[in-house]
Amino acid sequence: MTSPDQPGRGQSAEDRRIRRSWRFFVGSLSVLGLLAIWRAVLEPSRAGWAIVGLIALVGFAAVRHRLAVQALESGGRAEAESFARILQGLSRSISPDHIMDAIVEELGVGTAADHVVVARRRPDARVLEATLVNTRSGGPPSTTLFPITDLEDPPALDDAARREPAAVPIEVGPEPAFVAAGGGGAAVAASVASGPAPTVSVWAPSDGASRGDGAGRREAATRSRTSGTATDRLFARPRSADRAAAAADRIALRARRVYGLKHTLAAPLTTDAGVVGAIVVSRRTADPWPESAQRILAGAAVEASAALARAYSHRQAEARAATDALTGLPNRRYFDEFCALLARRRRAEDGVGVLMVDIDKFKVLNDTHGHNIGDEVLRAVAAAIAGAVREDDVPARFGGEEFAVLLRNPSRGESVEVGERIRAAVRRLDLSAFGVASTSVSVGVAVADDPGESIPAIIERADKALFEAKRAGRDRVVAA
16 A cells, blocks of 8 residues: 555656645635634624635635646646657658658647648658548548649739649658659658747638638638738748648648648648648637647647658658669669569569660770769760660669669560660760760660579670670671
């Protein structure tokens, strides 16, 4: 059994001292009240009964104060617990999608919101992706693309009302760590770092804003500007200090239009690179948002921005490790890992081809013009290869002046055709700015003879075909 002099379970010594002080106060006030009543009964007078009333008023005020303090303490504990759970979820999150899940899961509880919308710019594309979660029904989230211009300074009001698209529903899969570009690929990632604390914007609909037509939107925007509400930033060029809040306002407005939300609270996701999105919570009731909800949302936005920065930086580091710094193409490491992954997932009907591409007489070019010019030629040839291959093909710098291209499901004729496109694209390069008349490549082609042939064996045959192309006089395509 717990001693009366020791704190009980879940109860601190400070709480016990507060309770003892409260009991002493209540006891003292009760005794004083009884004495005052006894005196007023024995010696009736207006002053005596006034003292009794004053003591009762003091007691009533003390009880109200005690209840208010308890409610404040309870709210503070709930707010701290909500924020702690958000931080705990973020600490376990290693990807941007998991970070958003960790935020949404707790924000609905901490802010008593009916809906949570998280809009963020994807690091691998110029896309603003918004995800709506209904915290009450617990149904599946809805993902929609918002215009990227919601992150930027908006056009004039009439243009925004007439021309801006509302949104595009999409199905979103896992984010790739490597994105093919220009038909063959360059690593793309965004490096961000945590930024300043966000400003929370509150919005409730007016009659004009609730209408879906353009006139209603213009009326609402005009009313908000004249009344001085937060939405007056939506159609004005904001100062640098206000751009984060203005972007959050625009995203919240977009969310209200697309999802039919009413009473919203928004906070921007900011980094050193600028505003990358916003978190918007909404509810059906028109009661003012409590300060605790605003604090939880603002804190969650700060922590989410920092977590996204860490995740994006990690992705960027991975992309750098898989990218050739000189040409921007995937490097040998990425090419080997991709081939290994493809081999594990390869089905019997999947065809594989490999092109081995080598720049002709590159050592002579380096010795004649210098390594700096040689690097420029390597960049130009890499760009020509990336532009000549098909969308599903994977080009890479294999080493030195040699490149490799992995072909997905090609026929022998298609493989030779891709090789010829590469050879012709390199031949057409204008290198006069570097003092080089022209350059050429030799290409070796190999396609899997049967579904069981390993990719390393195909690469070896393509390499032998490349050697034959060199022996036959260079600037040609030879198939194994």
